Amino acid sequence: MFRAFCLSLAFAPALLAAPPVEADFYKITTFDTPKETALEVGSIELLPEGKLALGTRRGEIWIVSGAGSSDPAAVSYKLFASGLHEVLGLAYNPKDKNLYATTRYEITRLKDTDADGRADVFENVNDGWGVSGDYHEYAIGSRFDKKGDLWVTLCLTGSFSSQVPFRGWALRITPEGKLVPTSSGIRSPGGIGFDADGEVYYCDNQGPWHGSCTLQHLVPGSFQGHPGGNIWYDLAPNMGPRPIDPIPEAFQGDRGRKEDRPGGDPDRMVAERARIKELLPPAVYLVHGKVGNSASAIICDTSGGKFGPFAKQLFIADQSHSNLSRVFLETVNGIKQGVVIPFRSGFTSGLIGGRMDEEGRVFVGGSDRGWGARGGKPFCFEKCEWTGKTPFEILEMRARPDGFELTFTQPVDPASAGDVKNYSMREFTYAYREQYGGDEIDEVIPKITAAQVAADGKSVRLTVSPLTKGHIHELHLDGVKGPEANPLLHTVAWYTLNEIPAK
Secondary structure, X not given: OHHHHHHHHXXXXXXXXXXXXXXXXEEEEXXXXXXXXXXXXXXXXXXHHHOEEEEEOOOOEEEEEOOOOOOHHHOEEEEEXXXXXXXXXXXXXXXXXXXXXXXXXXXXXXXXXXXXXXXXXXXXXXXXXXXXXXXXXXXXXXXXXXXOOEEEEEOOEOOOEOOOOOXXXXXEEOOOOOEEEEEEOOOOEEEEEEOOOOOEEEEEOOEEOEOOEEEEEOOOOOEOOOHHHHHHHHHOHHHOOOOOXXXXXXXXXXXXXXXXXXXXXXXXXXHHHHHOOOEOOOOEEEOEOOOEOOEEEEEEOOOOOOOOOOOOOEEEEEOOOOEEEEEEEEXXXXXXXXXXXXXXXXXXXXXXXXXXXXXXXXXXXXXXXXXXXXXXXXXXXXXXXXXOOOOOOEEEEEEEOOEEEEEEOOOOOHHHHOOHHXXXXXXXXXXXXXXXXXXEEEEXXXXXXXXXXXXXXXXXXXXXXXXXXXXXXEEEOXXXXXXXXXXXXXXXXXXXXXXXXXX
């Protein structure tokens, strides 16, 4: 009988196979770091010859060689500059071959004139924004955009108010060093980056007027949601008149019918968008406590498939949860919106800086100082690489007039993917209010009435009713299987429905 049992196992390998895990598809390499410093990485930039520049919270810039090697022992470090104030942005200019650092108080051009590997000339490019000395006045800087500009997102004073000029703004610094006020309404940025088309985004963090961390589209002239910095519109004549302020009252539960309250529901982003023409809603809510708690770096996959099947999608780092999440974006009625899906956890500290190289290697680093992080280490510098195995995942999630269309990285099992019982959805939002953060409110449980599998098995059309404009649509797919009955690696997705497509 024991022999028969063993034979049955031998002919049923699928029963013994362990469920897939993230590490099967994306490998993390943790590098040793220089013993003479705490390498709290705040920014990462690519340099010629496969080198990297790491800017740190402690005001240092390190040049790293060998990080692309398969041998972690091949990595070496050289101190390039020190004495700066929080290097939370680095940009390499191939024209002048210099490195540009965004610090708390200025953008600095660093030159190594004697070619000894250390910066010996520090030039102020622009310092046209204010610094009060408050601990929280971070300045997060970008790489160069298509026009040669650098973008800077400036945290509010204490992350609550704006005590000095342009705190709570996004600015552009032109190649000539001119400061151009670009967007207001920023609260506490954690990262800034570009999509594959060169559009600019930043991550804001939960707090007043932000029920959750968000991914925001930085459109020139837009108001991003927090009115604290709007007092500086007199210093920004290019921006036009100051937007009207959002209504501050908080949503306090079910206070009767919405139609009986003046102005409808003034706490909702949808209602305020109708009042404030400059207000741009978050492209994606990075749902608090589920996706992360402190969003930071924005990394676009421009590797052309070297990082797996997610070409041109965005990866969002989180300092608190020590993870990367994946975002697919689309444009509906001229507004960016999309879905966030878990991607890779298990980094050893809180991620702040991140960058992908041409070979599809994602370099990340950060620290846990000030807020703590799930990773457990005080700081880290790590690499994330595709193993070559393709996970069974939602590839894209697109809004449709009557629901959503899902595409997958692999063909689905038609029976499970076509059964509506294998899907569930809830819809909710956050109160758009001046109080700090907030719960998920205004829950709606829609009905999924159809799941139509495409002939090629790569997509499924879900019919959902109702769709709720302005709500996050949380989709679970626990019962959907792949071609060999394998489950999805991640069975939940959160779509921010700013606009419902026209029929």
